[in-house]
Structures are given as structure tokens and as C-alpha cells.
Amino acid sequence: MAWRVGLVLTALTVALPVLVIGSSLLAPYSPTWTHILDTVLVGYLINSLALMLGVGTGTLLLGVVTAWLCATCEFTGRKLLSWGLLLPMALPAYIIAYTYTGLLDFSGPVQSSLRGWFNWSYGDYFFPEIRSLGGAICMLSLVLYPYIYLIARVAFTNQSGAALEAARSLGVGRWRTFFRVALPMARPAIVAGLSLALMETLADYGTVDYFGVSTFTTGIFRTWYGLGELRTAAQLAGFLLLFVFVLMAIERASRNRMQFHATATRSAIQRITLRGTHAALATGFCVLIVTLGFLLPAMQLLSWASISWRTAVDSQFLYLLWNSLSLALFASFICLVLALFFGYGKRRYPGATQTGAVRIASMGYAVPGTVIAVGVLIPFGTLDNQLDTLSQTLFGVSTGLLLSGTLVALVFAYVVRFLSVSLQTVESGLSRIKPSLDEAARSLGSSNKRALREIHLPLLRGSLLTALLLVFVDVLKELPTTLILRPFNFNTLAVRTFELASDERLADAALPALAIVIIGLLPVILLMRNLDRGPSSHA
């Protein structure tokens, strides 16, 4: 009972900002709604859906193929590439959008050179417009596919080699084994990654705003900033949440009857050594993705940074580094603990109330950071002011604001926003552990705590590290929530990057942007080495 109540209460606390936003749907609707319905809403919807469809297809293609190749095949450069494929994750989407615009824009070096070589001028030739819906799909796919890659790779690696071999010994070809056995078995992992990528797509503001693509999210900000109607904007965000909720429910229902558990015997997977054209294709594909998703933009950033580094490195820089690092580590750890608590609680004590509460608590990922920040500001401000009133009437002492404007509020907002990331990863890991293991442990008299510590945690190691890493990098890049909730005189690398980039000083923004990428890399490398030691070393 205590578990259940604790679970629901904690989930509701985390869900508070989402509920605050969602409750705006019950508030009266202003006349502005007629205007929005008449003029812009259809466009927002079409663009958002097209973006989701495009990014969904793109990330699936890139993420699943690379995960499969790296987990089950052997080819030149596999080891290096298998962590290199994570690099794009460290690039904030709006930064990669800026760099590609710099490269491929009409006035950029590529088109200018083309015009110079062939003596063309404007209108003489066709060149795809980078700042378009298609461009936004490419940019987001390139930085979001690692979610699928990382989670699916863990799943593919942990898949029992026996199942795949059984399929093959029954005469099923390599491709059919992939589609009929490996892919269905990895489905929870792939879907977890995909839903993260799609939620992030819905929440993206920086990229689509810069590219001039009007999506639901840009609509929220237009309504708030332009029309000055925070409530109507919150209602729009509420509908976005409703949409995500329905989507999640459909997905859950569709795989409700399926069970995906690894067999107890874990024969490590035997990598198939690719040769000749196949090996070259595998290497080439992965290299291409790493180049497009990371090397090229990083080189553009480097070339900008080489212009500006003298002015960009100052005494503040180390302080920015420290702030970013410590916040990211701290927040990712809290997210992990909560994810484990929720994931394990749901598994041990299933029930509609718990599932519902946890699901609502993890929806913050689909909401733009600024909107989450508002969802945090309002309850925290109210709470602080009520406490102050109480303390003044009882003791005649003003407490001022206890939570608002502190790092507590900021870390809480990070948890609200990124819990989904760690939860999806942990849950997908848990779903691969047979419930019979739990039962065996219990029947042998082991307590929950002991079962968790001695059975689940070792089996989950890969998933836990993945969860930690994903949230760490996400917090490192996080901007809008940090911007609005941070305490006085508190800056991070992302804030510095954004301030310069928003003033269109890209060259100056390049150095802090690079620093984000490099710091994002350290844990990537560390954790990859850890993951590569194999899934069964502890089991």
C-alpha cells in the first residue's frame, strides 16, 4: 500500500506543471480562438504532423539500421563508429540548423562557389532550400536518431543469440530473421526511442522558428508573445498534451497483448562478419551519418570559433562549464532515481491509477521548455506566497520566496521535462527481464529491495547508464527552462550560446556551442566503454 501511495503522490508532484497546463483547457476560451481557428490553426496542424511523420521516418531509418549494424555485425571501424554515432546527440537542434544554414544558404559558401564556378546567378539553377519543412525534418532527424540508436542497440545486444540462431537454423534468411525475430523483440526499445524523438520534435521551437516553419509550437509562442494571451497559449499547449496522451494510449494498447522477454539463458550474440561490398556499405553508411550529423557541423563551428575564440574565452568560461556540468549530472541522477522508482513500482504493483499518474508525469517531454517553466512558476509562486502569508500571520515573519528563483525550482523543472527520457529507457530495460525472475526471487523470500539490488539492477546496468547519459546531455543543451527559472547571476553554456545566437552572432556563439558538444562527449565516451564491456558481465 505504502508503495502505491508513494508512487502516485510522487508522480502527481512531478505531473503538477503538466496538470497546470492541462487544466487551462477547462478555463474559458477567449474570442482569440475564433481568429486562430479561422486563420492559422490548420497550417500549424499540417506542419506539425508532417514534421512528426518526417522525423519519425528519418530517425527510425537512421537509428534502427545503425543499431542493428553495430550490435550484430562486424565491419571495418565498427568500434569507433558505434560510439561516434552518438555524437550528434550532443548538438542542440537549433545549433545544427544554424550551421547548415551557414553552409547551404543562398549566400553560403556552397551555393556561392557553385555560382562562381558555373557563372550562374539567382534563378539559374535548382538548389534545395535548407530553411523549409524538409530542411527541418533533416536537421531534427540527424540529431534525434541517437535516441533510437542507443536504446535499440542495447536491446539488440541483449537479445538472446539463441533466438536468432534458432530462427536461422530453421532456414530463415538473415533479412527475414531481422524482420520476423529481432525487430519484433526490440520493439519496446525502438518505440521508446521513437516516442522520445517525436516528443522532442513536438517541443522543438528553435529550429522551426529559425526555418520559418509554422508548427503548433511556434503557434503557442506567437499566441503568447504576439497576442499577449498566456491563457490561450496554455490552452494550445493543453491540446498538444492531449494529443500526445492519446498517441501514447494507442501505442500501449497496440502492444498490450505482446510479451517481450529475453530467455533466461543469455548466450551472447555472435556478430556476423561482413565482407566486401557489404562491409563497405555498412562502414560507409555509418560514416556518412556521423559526418552529416556531427563532423560537418562541428567543423563549421570550429571555423567560426577560430575567428572569435579570443573574445569568447573569458574568466566566466570555467564558471559556465562548472554550472552546466554540475546541474546536468545532478538532474540526470534525480531523473534516474525517479525513473527506477516509477518503473519498478509499476512492475511490482501494476494498476490503472499508478500507470495513469506515471504517464501524466512523463508527458513534460513533449511540451516546449518555456511552457513547462510557466507550469513550474505558477504553482511554486502560489505556494511560496501562501507560505509567506501563513508565516506572517502566525509569526509575523516574512519568509519571502523559498523555492521560486532557486536551483530547486530549476532542477524540478528539468525532472518534469526529462523524466520521460529516463523512464522510457528504464522501462524498456525492465520489460526485457522476465517476470518469472521476480517471482522466483520472491518465492525464495527475497524482499523488494533485495530483488531490485541483486537481480534487476545488474541486469539493467546498460539501460541505467543509457538513461543517465541521455538526460545528462539533454540538460546540458537545455535552454528555455534554464533561461527563465535560473537564479540571479547564474549562467550556463547553453544560455551563453543562445544569447549570442539569438543576436545572430553565430561566430561568437560557436565556442560555447562547441564546449557543450565536447562536455557532452566525455560521458558518451565513458559510458560507451562501460556498455561495451558486455551486458552479461554482471549477470
Next chain:
Amino acid sequence: MKSPATACLSAVQTLTYALMLMLIATAPAIAQELNVYSARQEALIKPLLDEFSAETGITVNLVTGKGDALLTRLQAEGRNSPADILITSDAGRLVRAEEAGALLARTSPELEAAVPARLRSPKGYWYGLSVRARALVYNLINVNPDTLSTYEALAQPQWRGRICVRSSANIYNQSLVASMLATQGAEKTAAWLDGFVANFARPPQGGDRDQIKAVAAGLCDVAIVNSYYLGGMMTSSNKAERIAASKVGIFWPNQHDRGTHVNISGVGVTAASDQPELAVQLITFLTRDSSQQWYAETNNEYPVRDNVPVSELLATWGTFKADPIDVAELGKLNAQAVMAMDKAGWK
């Protein structure tokens, strides 16, 4: 064996203590301190605040962010908000803050003398700090500046497919249309918007610097941009930007009627401030001659004070007549402007 999880745990514990220390360190003390919420970026305000601290011994704490988000934070924090001062980068947000009851009216003869009446709130809720002008930038080869005249003329068919401008989500485009609503009325503005949007060379995208680059590259012939972006490109450390800037000219529209559209960055004392006199002291500092000169030299904005000379670079662009409309009026018409742009299909 020490597992990575345990190692991680102890690292996080250490960090937790460090964070708690930071928390205590960043908590505002009671001594002579002023807390500022600023929509002007750190680089464009902090040096002045530091100078103020050095002169007066008053510590100034700063949070920067988007105007509306800061206003929401101010409102959510209510009467206990630590903020004493709100700085925004346009008049509309100040009007919104005033209407929301988040600002305190304060006047002083000094401030009234420094800031012209049309660049401050009539009751003293807020004051302009710098003036931002929305100018035309044209391609030096393809456009004869004699063919340019007004914003209105850009809706004529001769400009079909020749105009670049950023998204209507941009506040300065919104305030430009608001100024048209104020002077021309809703009907004429709607007709102008239809013609203007039909003349776009491409769907609105990018920022003001991107529009200038597009004009320089010949993708379009005329763009509407804030003049300080051109200034920033001319003095940029990036060679490509300097080259692009050299290929365009600047034109001040509407010189024979109401004048070029301007907006302000401005400042007000918050209603929650427990030391409004100190706050006024800072605002007075921000509007004094030397500070005014600093905006001009650092970011190529125009001073609000008539007696302060503009920067050398700005001087080369000549003087211009600015639209004398009360900027408070622009703030009030902002929502109407956004709706008009929605209807015209200006993305």
C-alpha cells in the same frame, strides 16, 4: 568491487553539497542590492550595471530572458518577487507589464528631461533606454535608391518577388504593422499587407542578418531590418559578414511623411520592489549621457537623449526623421497587428 553506479552515486553526493553551497551563495542578501530582470541580453547591459556598481557600491544581480517569460515570472512571484527592475527590448512588453500591474509609477524631473515624452509612459511606469530604427536595406547594384520611398510603396507591383523580411513572429515587424494601424487604419493596413506579402521573394525565414545577406547575394533586392544589425555586420569579426554588408545600402523610409518606424528598449520599476528609490537611481544612471553613448557605440542603437551624439558609424548613415508616434500606442495595437498579419498570410 566498486560499480560505476556507486561511483556515480558518490560523485552526485559531492555535487549535491556543492550545489547547496551555490544555492546559499546565490541567494540575494539584504544589503544595498538591486535585482534586475532583463530582456536585453547580458552582453548588452551587464557592463553598464557593473559600472553602476563600481560607482555606487550597490550590487546589481541580473537574470536575462525573454520579455514575456520574465513578465510571467514577475507575476507568478507576486508581491514577494525579488526583482526591482524590468528591462525589455520593446515597448509592447512594457505596456503589457504596466497593464498587468507589475510596474510602479515613478517620476523625477531628471528622468523626464532625459527621455522624450513619446518614448516613456505618460504616468512614469517605464522609460525608453535606446531607440531601434527599422530601416530598408537595398542591393547596391540592382536598386536605385531613388525608387525607394516609403514602407507603403513596398506593396506596389514593381517589387513583386523582390522583398525579403523575417517572420511576423518578430516583435519589430509586429510593431511596424502596429504603427501602420495607428496611422493608416485597419482597412488600408490590410490592403497594404496583402500587396506586401505578395511581393516576398521567399517565405519569411531567418533573422535580420539573414535578410541582409540575402539582399547582398541578390536573392532579393530590398529587406526591412533593424539598423543595428547592419552596423553589427559592418564591424563583425567575420569577414563574410563584412563583405555582405558592403554590398548593401541603407535607406530611411517615410522621410517625407511620418518618418521611419522606431521602437525602444526600455525599463521600469517593478511593483514588488522594496527599494524603488534605489531602482530610480539605476534608471537615471542608464539614461545619463555616458550610458546613452555606450548603447550607441556597443550595439549601434540610437540614444533616447537628443543631446547625445551617435556613434561614428551611425553618423555615416546620416540623420533621419523618426516616426513621432507614442510608443505606448504601438504596444496597445500589437495583438491587432499580429491578427492582421495572420490574415494576410505573413508567416
